[in-house]
Amino acid sequence: MSSEAPAPTDPAAPPPRASSEVxxxxxxxxxxxxxxxxxxxxxxxxxxxxxxxxxxxxxxxxxxxxxxxxxxxxxxxxxxxxxxxxxxxxxxxxxxxxxxxxxxxxxxxxxxxxxxxxxxxxxxxxxxxxxxxxxxxxxxxxxxxxxxxxxxxxxxxxxxxxxxxxxxxxxxxxxxxxxxxxxxxxxxxxxxxxxxxxxxxxxxxxxxxxxxxxxxxxxxxxxxxxxxxxxxxxxxxxxxxxxxxxIAVGEQTLRYATRLARASRPGADVSGVNPGALEFVSEYVRWGAGPRAAQALILCAKARAALRGEVHAGGDDVAAVAPAALRHRILPNFHADAAGLTADDLVAKLIAAVPRQPDAGPRWLREILP
Missing domain, CATH: 3.40.50.300 (P-loop containing nucleotide triphosphate hydrolases)
Structure with a gap:
């Protein structure tokens, strides 16, 4: 997981909305x-x-x-x-x-x-x-x-x-x-x-x-x-x-999961991601993750939140499940093999490169249940 601080919320961006509600x-x-x-x-x-x-x-x-x-x-x-x-x-x-x-x-x-x-x-x-x-x-x-x-x-x-x-x-x-x-x-x-x-x-x-x-x-x-x-x-x-x-998932979290999947594809135009951060993808990735990857990231983030008694899944949940959800969907090329880079290494680079917004919304059941 990246040690960088989450990117600040863009004031011009639309307010987060939940993809689903309890x-x-x-x-x-x-x-x-x-x-x-x-x-x-x-x-x-x-x-x-x-x-x-x-x-x-x-x-x-x-x-x-x-x-x-x-x-x-x-x-x-x-x-x-x-x-x-x-x-x-x-x-x-x-x-x-x-x-x-x-x-x-x-x-x-x-x-x-x-x-x-x-x-x-x-x-x-x-x-x-x-x-x-x-x-x-x-x-x-x-x-x-x-x-x-x-x-x-x-x-x-x-x-x-x-x-x-x-x-x-x-x-x-x-x-x-x-x-x-x-x-x-x-x-x-x-x-x-x-x-x-x-x-x-x-x-x-x-x-x-x-x-x-x-x-x-x-x-x-x-x-x-x-x-x-x-x-x-x-x-x-x-x-x-x-x-x-x-379980609720905000619009920013949906976009974060989608951008993680899109950023793994060589030559993809990924909105919201620094193009310079994708150079390693073009250099080391033969084939990136498809749309099933973003679906897996969101579903697994919801399940991870549920196991912890939470009712809102955020970017931290997506980042936590990203290695297991992406490592078999990213195919390193021979340049990566020569450099000693595995699919896990490339997923770690993706998590560090793709900015995510701070989580928002109620997270714990005790905040909602009477």
């Missing part, structure tokens, strides 16, 4: 309930997962925003365990698919299988695959060929599976939480940009601190952890997801 007292109460449940959820998850608080928050942000997440980290950092633990604490149906080179599309989505023959000849019925669940763990998604990876595209975007010309809706809610190992290339199939863009967030899982690693060793070499207690069920999650959409 419509009813029930929505406010639901957001208050969500903030309390999230605190309990992190306590439950912390009984199994040591540290990784930022990753836990970002996965919850993706779930509240109704999107999918890609968890990237080296082996042994509890990516799979984190997803399984969250699904258990959320009291949702959970399936895991281990992606391998011989996995076929029907192994994921399901397909038509023979049924009992009738008077008109052989009959077929649709046999649902493991994708028909609330939380699907796509483990090591880059180890399966593109034809199987593509089986997820329709499900992730349309929340349905088409087989033999018939559409089969997926359960609601439906989330894909995929994992990927960034250090191996042999026997892997990198996800194409079009499929990466379907993931709302790409969450980086880093090594734990020394104290956390000591605690991991202590826990995993003693007795098994006690069972988790479900915290948030399906109905509450759906209600919270609807309430998150009504």
């Amino acid at each position: 419509a009813t007292d029930a929505d406010l109460a639901e957001l208050d309930r969500l903030a309390a449940s999230y605190r309990t959820l992190t306590e439950q998850v912390g009984r199994v997962i040591v540290g990784q608080s930022e990753a836990v928050e970002q996965v919850c942000v993706a779930l509240l925003a109704g999107g999918h997440a890609l968890l990237v980290g080296v082996p042994g950092l509890a990516k799979t365990l984190l997803v399984r633990t969250l699904a258990e604490a959320l009291d949702l149906d959970f399936n895991r698919v281990q992606f391998t080179p011989d996995l076929m599309p029907a192994d994921v989505s399901g397909g038509e299988v023979p049924a009992s023959a009738g008077a008109d000849g052989p009959a077929f019925r649709f046999e649902p695959g493991p994708i028909f669940t609330n939380v699907l763990l796509a483990d090591e998604i880059n180890r399966t060929p593109p034809k199987t990876q593509a089986a997820l595209l329709e499900a992730m975007q349309e929340r349905q599976v088409t087989a033999a010309g018939r559409r089969h809706p997926l359960p609601d809610p439906f989330f894909v939480l995929a994992t990927q190992n960034p250090i191996e290339s042999e026997g892997t199939y990198p996800l194409p940009e079009a499929q990466l863009d379907r993931f709302l967030l790409q969450i980086a899982i880093d090594y734990p601190t020394e104290e956390d690693e000591v605690e991991v060793v202590r826990r995993t070499t003693s007795g098994p952890p006690s069972p988790l207690e479900p915290v948030i069920g399906r109905d509450q999650l759906l209600a919270a997801r609807a309430a998150v959409r009504k």
Whole structure:
């Protein structure tokens, strides 16, 4: 995040206006309930997962925003365990698919299988695959060929599976939480940009601190952890997801998110951004973020605000979720590779280059609730 002070408000600019409002007292109460449940959820998850608080928050942000997440980290950092633990604490149906080179599309989505023959000849019925669940763990998604990876595209975007010309809706809610190992290339199939863009967030899982690693060793070499207690069920999650959409976002914050996405595109004319600050984009970026990026920034900013008990999302929320929302949507070129610059480095430069207005509006539920 940039250390620069937010740009002063332009007196000639139109007054900020909210993009959405919390419509009813029930929505406010639901957001208050969500903030309390999230605190309990992190306590439950912390009984199994040591540290990784930022990753836990970002996965919850993706779930509240109704999107999918890609968890990237080296082996042994509890990516799979984190997803399984969250699904258990959320009291949702959970399936895991281990992606391998011989996995076929029907192994994921399901397909038509023979049924009992009738008077008109052989009959077929649709046999649902493991994708028909609330939380699907796509483990090591880059180890399966593109034809199987593509089986997820329709499900992730349309929340349905088409087989033999018939559409089969997926359960609601439906989330894909995929994992990927960034250090191996042999026997892997990198996800194409079009499929990466379907993931709302790409969450980086880093090594734990020394104290956390000591605690991991202590826990995993003693007795098994006690069972988790479900915290948030399906109905509450759906209600919270609807309430998150009504969190207020000012016009300046909407423009800030849009300008962040536009500023990532080489040669783009970005209104309100110093053209000199975009030279690094033209030099180091092969392909920038599309319109889905700005949508992801706003939705995730709302979800992040909701987890903190706030009813107004501002530029600070957008900047906080920007690395996870943009790192997989910005493609560095060979000049960036030669200079040792990663997508995360370029996102940090964007946040520093694009000015944002001070946040305005009520932020905490206690300022509104009686």
